[in-house]
Every structure is written in structure tokens, then in C-alpha cells.
Amino acid sequence: MPSFEVIGGNKLKGEITPQGAKNEALQVISAVLLTSEEIIIHNIPDIRDVNLQIELLAELGVKVNRINRHTCSFKADNVDLEYFASEAFRYKGGKLRGSVMIAGPMLGRFHKAFIPKPGGDKIGRRRLDTHIVGFEKLGTEFIYHSESSFFELKTEQLKGTYMLLDEPSVTGTANIVMAAVFAEGTTTIYNAACEPYIQQLCKMLVRMGANINGIGSNLLTIEGVEILHGTTHTMLPDMIEVGSFIGLAAMTQSEIRIKNAGLKDLGIIPEKFAQLGIQMEFQNDDILVPAQDSYEISTYLDGGILTIYDNPWPGFTPDLLSIVLVVATQAVGSVLIHQKMFESRLFFTDKLIDMGAQIILCDPHRATVIGLGRKHQLRGITMTSPDIRAGQALLIAALSAQGKSTIQNIEQIDRGYQYIEQRLNALGADITRI
Structure with missing residues (x-):
């Protein structure tokens, strides 16, 4: 089976257009x-x-x-x-x-x-x-x-x-x-x-x-x-790709313009990433994510820890919770991720913990992420992609990590993301298909 070999730590820059949904x-x-x-x-x-x-x-x-x-x-x-x-x-x-x-x-x-x-x-x-x-x-x-x-x-x-x-x-x-x-x-x-x-x-x-x-x-x-x-x-632009690229820009401290993002059909997706402290500029139908040294997770008005959970539309899509979880690992602050709809989607967190992330897997549906605030960079490891969305989340983690990561079973990623290594390499990523 093919794998991705990823050299992390590169800052990316440029434009990317999401695929069809x-x-x-x-x-x-x-x-x-x-x-x-x-x-x-x-x-x-x-x-x-x-x-x-x-x-x-x-x-x-x-x-x-x-x-x-x-x-x-x-x-x-x-x-x-x-x-x-x-x-x-x-x-x-x-x-x-x-x-x-x-x-x-x-x-x-x-x-x-x-x-x-x-x-x-x-x-x-x-x-x-x-x-x-x-x-x-x-x-x-x-x-x-x-x-x-x-x-x-x-x-x-x-x-x-x-x-x-x-x-x-x-x-x-x-x-x-x-x-x-x-x-x-x-x-x-x-x-x-x-x-x-x-x-x-x-x-x-x-x-x-x-x-x-x-x-x-x-x-x-x-x-x-x-x-x-x-x-x-x-067909519409793929909102899951749009969210993935927002998270990628934040994790790698990169400036990325997401072209023709289909803003009117994204619902609360930009709002949820803004709650993680990610800055975005909306220009016509594009999203510009500027390079940020750090981003800080919001808290509730009473000071309580933010909870991000999935819900049927117009709630937050479950397909982006894996991305949100990874992005939170390098934020300042803490967040509770509550995956209500699928009981096995958080089981990829063990790979992130091996990379140095601070995550408490509470049960099959909930994980608490304590953001590292970039004080400790994730480290590259060998890991396996369990599903489409977790695979893309692990790829984002690998691109932000120190050293080399190997992601196996990337056929899962190929099921949902077209030419992903070519498109990200055009932004300055270092991904090789083995």
C-alpha cells in the first residue's frame, strides 16, 4: 500500500482551490x-x-x-x-x-x-x-x-x-x-x-x-x-476541504488564500475556526488566512472551557472535528471536542499523543485538548490513516511537526482528497508518495 513521507516544519504560501464536494x-x-x-x-x-x-x-x-x-x-x-x-x-x-x-x-x-x-x-x-x-x-x-x-x-x-x-x-x-x-x-x-x-x-x-x-x-x-x-x-466547493485548509494554514503558520470557497454555503464553519483564534479575511468568495505566530482558543463568557461538538446542519459538521482537534493541539488554551455522531472517530488521537500532543481521551465520544501554544513542536512519527478525515488531520499534523513522518494506508486519504500531495507541495509542502 502507498504511504506519504512528510518532512514537516515548512511554512506554506500561495493559493489553493477546493475540489468539488x-x-x-x-x-x-x-x-x-x-x-x-x-x-x-x-x-x-x-x-x-x-x-x-x-x-x-x-x-x-x-x-x-x-x-x-x-x-x-x-x-x-x-x-x-x-x-x-x-x-x-x-x-x-x-x-x-x-x-x-x-x-x-x-x-x-x-x-x-x-x-x-x-x-x-x-x-x-x-x-x-x-x-x-x-x-x-x-x-x-x-x-x-x-x-x-x-x-x-x-x-x-x-x-x-x-x-x-x-x-x-x-x-x-x-x-x-x-x-x-x-x-x-x-x-x-x-x-x-x-x-x-x-x-x-x-x-x-x-x-x-x-x-x-x-x-x-x-x-x-x-x-x-x-x-x-x-x-x-x-457541484459546490467541498466545505471539508475549505475547513482543512484553514486549519492547515494555522498549524503551519502559513499565509494561504482559499479561492472560490463557496462562502455562502459554509454555515458556521468559519465561526468555529475563529473560536480557536484563527484569523481570516473574507474577500469576495475567497478566504485569506494570514500567517499567525499564535492563536488562542476562546472561552465562554463565564470563563468556562470551550466545547466544540457536531450537530446536523446548520450545526457543525462531524467531518471537521478531526481537523479542529489537531489544530487545537498547537493553540493557546484548552477545548473539549465532543464527537456525538460516530463512536470511533476520535481513536486516532493516540497517534497525536505519540507526536507530543496533550490530549485526554475521555471516552469514545469526547477528547480534551490542552494546547501547547507552540512551546513544544509536534515530532514526526510513523502512523496509519484510519479513515478519510483522520487521515487528512494526521497529514496536517505531520506538516507542522519537526522531522519526518510516515503516513501509511493513504488510500483512505485518496478516497476524499484529490491530488492532495501535488496541491500542497505547490504551496511549499514536502510530501512524497512512496
């Missing part, structure tokens, strides 16, 4: 199955998970024309339903979590779907109940084949209904919406996720001819239609 890509690319007409999607991130999803659609019979590495046209006018039920689909679909997003469009348009046991990050339980229960409420029958870990779903006709989701799952909401656009009658989804990625998907579906109201809220109303048409769609 990974989490949006897996949804909108799946939505091409809802029509037989051509759909063109721009700003696609050239990363492993998204490329696997595109390959999966091609094997399903979707005509894929890769105009360039970031623009694709899709035409699902001859979908192979037999392949969908095959062992080959179960094997390939099981390698990435995004494969579950195919179920909603297939149910809506073809009235049957299969879901393999999904792959992806090993960050705790990521159940499919919200998806399956939502499909059931729309009139779907499902059978679980335990010997192959395969869900089979089928329906004569989806029927619109009211549903209150047990959790505002982003993928669950997207999947149910894509099925409901073809359901007979009205579907009301309460406690729906309302992330910018869901808004993007819904806006794309509306351009295709869907009837969706309440976009941007947690109450979506969908009037079923009989047919959808082609469209052109451009």
Missing part, C-alpha cells in the same frame, strides 16, 4: 438514473470514492462520457437491471458506501433495487434503517438475504405519504427524496436533512422536472411526477 457528488451522480435523458455534471472531484461510483453506473449500463477529469455526461437510457441483482454488483457496491445512493433512483424509476452491505470508513455504526424505513413507508417491500448481506427491495408503485425521520440522515434523506419524486401523490418528509448538499440535489431534481417544496428546511414536500428530464449541474 465529495458528499454531494455521490448523491447527484446517482440521480442520473432517474431519467433516460443526458445529464452533464461539472466540478466532479477526481477521487477514489467518486470514480468507483461512476464505474458502478457504467457497469449498470449508464453511458458515461468523461469530458475531462471534472466534467462527465451521463445517459441512463439502457440500464441493465440484471446486473443490479448480480454477485458482481454486490461485490463492487460493497466496496463503497455511496453505492447505497443508487437504491432510491432505482426504486423510483424501475420499482426495484438492491443494496449490498456498504463499505466506507470504519468510524462506528452507520446504519441503513432510515433508508429502509423510508422506502417501506413509500410502499416498498424488502427482503434481507443474510447469507449475502444483500437487501432486496421491490414495489408495484410507490405511494406518497407522511414520514418523520428518526434522524436527519443526509444520505437517508437524499435516497428517500430520489425515490419519492416518482411516488403517486404527495410525500412529506419531516426532520429531513437540510445540508447544502441536499439543497443542491433538490435544486437539480427541480430543474429535471420534480416538484419539491421546502428546500433548505427540515420539512420537504414532494408532489410525484411521471417523468424527469436531462439537465446540467455544477
Whole structure:
């Protein structure tokens, strides 16, 4: 398996543009199955998970024309339903979590779907109940084949209904919406996720001819239609990359301009990094992070230690808590990181402790970081990337550390960040792919 060899301690400088949003890509690319007409999607991130999803659609019979590495046209006018039920689909679909997003469009348009046991990050339980229960409420029958870990779903006709989701799952909401656009009658989804990625998907579906109201809220109303048409769609910048670059600039005392950051869709992300003491200037749609010798964590008005925790949108995204935790290790002050949504995402802190960070892992969900205030620089070590976001956090730690670090299992990083060593080396980093 490839590794990164990182020589830390370099100050970076320059401009970097975030890639297209990974989490949006897996949804909108799946939505091409809802029509037989051509759909063109721009700003696609050239990363492993998204490329696997595109390959999966091609094997399903979707005509894929890769105009360039970031623009694709899709035409699902001859979908192979037999392949969908095959062992080959179960094997390939099981390698990435995004494969579950195919179920909603297939149910809506073809009235049957299969879901393999999904792959992806090993960050705790990521159940499919919200998806399956939502499909059931729309009139779907499902059978679980335990010997192959395969869900089979089928329906004569989806029927619109009211549903209150047990959790505002982003993928669950997207999947149910894509099925409901073809359901007979009205579907009301309460406690729906309302992330910018869901808004993007819904806006794309509306351009295709869907009837969706309440976009941007947690109450979506969908009037079923009989047919959808082609469209052109451009994906948002990846907010997780934007947050990662803010943290990188602070940790390495670098001046970095984040170009075309999609400021209006970042929610409270800049505010959370500002609470760590990181200075930022907002210029048009760019974020300029100036070089800072130090940054100090805010406290509450009563002097209490700051707590940063994840919440469904418009709360703080769980995908950036790993970055916040790493950035806090060199701040002045202390912070409690509370990862509510996934019970294994803080387990990479042992690597940071080995690098010299002062972190108390309270339990699977909480870690207290005592900032070193740059009095002691982190030291380079050999470590392994456990998941996409922790991998990027460890890369940032290595770039700020003294000496050489080796990061193994970087395929995890490649799943979420395109050409990352090339882009950071252009800013002055010293990263070699081994």
C-alpha cells in the first residue's frame, strides 16, 4: 500500500482551490438514473470514492462520457437491471458506501433495487434503517438475504405519504427524496436533512422536472411526477476541504488564500475556526488566512472551557472535528471536542499523543485538548490513516511537526482528497508518495 513521507516544519504560501464536494457528488451522480435523458455534471472531484461510483453506473449500463477529469455526461437510457441483482454488483457496491445512493433512483424509476452491505470508513455504526424505513413507508417491500448481506427491495408503485425521520440522515434523506419524486401523490418528509448538499440535489431534481417544496428546511414536500428530464449541474466547493485548509494554514503558520470557497454555503464553519483564534479575511468568495505566530482558543463568557461538538446542519459538521482537534493541539488554551455522531472517530488521537500532543481521551465520544501554544513542536512519527478525515488531520499534523513522518494506508486519504500531495507541495509542502 502507498504511504506519504512528510518532512514537516515548512511554512506554506500561495493559493489553493477546493475540489468539488465529495458528499454531494455521490448523491447527484446517482440521480442520473432517474431519467433516460443526458445529464452533464461539472466540478466532479477526481477521487477514489467518486470514480468507483461512476464505474458502478457504467457497469449498470449508464453511458458515461468523461469530458475531462471534472466534467462527465451521463445517459441512463439502457440500464441493465440484471446486473443490479448480480454477485458482481454486490461485490463492487460493497466496496463503497455511496453505492447505497443508487437504491432510491432505482426504486423510483424501475420499482426495484438492491443494496449490498456498504463499505466506507470504519468510524462506528452507520446504519441503513432510515433508508429502509423510508422506502417501506413509500410502499416498498424488502427482503434481507443474510447469507449475502444483500437487501432486496421491490414495489408495484410507490405511494406518497407522511414520514418523520428518526434522524436527519443526509444520505437517508437524499435516497428517500430520489425515490419519492416518482411516488403517486404527495410525500412529506419531516426532520429531513437540510445540508447544502441536499439543497443542491433538490435544486437539480427541480430543474429535471420534480416538484419539491421546502428546500433548505427540515420539512420537504414532494408532489410525484411521471417523468424527469436531462439537465446540467455544477457541484459546490467541498466545505471539508475549505475547513482543512484553514486549519492547515494555522498549524503551519502559513499565509494561504482559499479561492472560490463557496462562502455562502459554509454555515458556521468559519465561526468555529475563529473560536480557536484563527484569523481570516473574507474577500469576495475567497478566504485569506494570514500567517499567525499564535492563536488562542476562546472561552465562554463565564470563563468556562470551550466545547466544540457536531450537530446536523446548520450545526457543525462531524467531518471537521478531526481537523479542529489537531489544530487545537498547537493553540493557546484548552477545548473539549465532543464527537456525538460516530463512536470511533476520535481513536486516532493516540497517534497525536505519540507526536507530543496533550490530549485526554475521555471516552469514545469526547477528547480534551490542552494546547501547547507552540512551546513544544509536534515530532514526526510513523502512523496509519484510519479513515478519510483522520487521515487528512494526521497529514496536517505531520506538516507542522519537526522531522519526518510516515503516513501509511493513504488510500483512505485518496478516497476524499484529490491530488492532495501535488496541491500542497505547490504551496511549499514536502510530501512524497512512496
